[in-house]
Amino acid sequence: MSGIVGTSHSKSKVVGRSLDTAKAWINFDTGTSIRNSFNVSSLTDNGEGNYDVNFITNMATTDYCTVTTGYNYDVNCTARDAQTSNVQVNCWHIGNTALYDMAYFKVAIFGDQI
Numbered sequence: 001m002s003g004i005v006g007t008s009h010s011k012s013k014v015v016g017r018s019l020d021t022a023k024a025w026i027n028f029d030t031g032t033s034i035r036n037s038f039n040v041s042s043l044t045d046n047g048e049g050n051y052d053v054n055f056i057t058n059m060a061t062t063d064y065c066t067v068t069t070g071y072n073y074d075v076n077c078t079a080r081d082a083q084t085s086n087v088q089v090n091c092w093h094i095g096n097t098a099l100y101d102m103a104y105f106k107v108a109i110f111g112d113q114i
Contacts, residue, residue, distance in 0.1 A: 023064070024055050024109040030101040039109075046088070049099025054086040057113050064111025071104035079107070084114075 024039035028051075032043045044052035066079035066087050074094050081088040089107050092100045 020110070022108045022110055023057075023059065023113050024053070025107060026053055027104065027106050029103055029105075035104075044086075047099065048101050049091040051089050051105070052086045053089060053107055053109075055109075058084045059109070060084070060112035060114050064109055067108045067110070069106045070102045072102050075100060075102055077105065 022038070024037075026037040026040045026043065027035045028037075028043055029035060032045050034040070034043055039056045040053055041056045042054045044054065046052060062082040062084060064082065064087075066082065066089070068077035068079055068089050068091075070077045070091055075091055076094055077089065077091045079087050079089050087107070087109065089105070090099055091102055091105060092098060
C-alpha cells in the first residue's frame, strides 16, 4: 500500500496532499477568539455575524469549497467573497436577514493551495 500514500482517497496520515484533505479550518467564538485552527493566520471581525478567515498559505484559486456550521440549530452559516488569501463567513438566524454572532462558529476549506 505504500504506493497510495498521499493520493486521493488514501487513508494515509499525510496531511494536505490530496483534494479530500482540509487545507484550512477554524473553530472560533464570537469576536476574534480562536479556539483552535489549522492554516489560519488570523480572524477579522467585520461586525456582528461577519468574519474574514485569513489563511497562512494561500489557496491556488478562489474555486475552493468552504463548509460552515455553528452551535445553534436555528442559524444559517455561509461563506462568501472567497479570495486566495481569505474567505468571508456570515451567520444569521433562520427567517431573519440580520447577521448574528454565535458561539462555536466552525469553518473548513477544501481545494488546491499554491
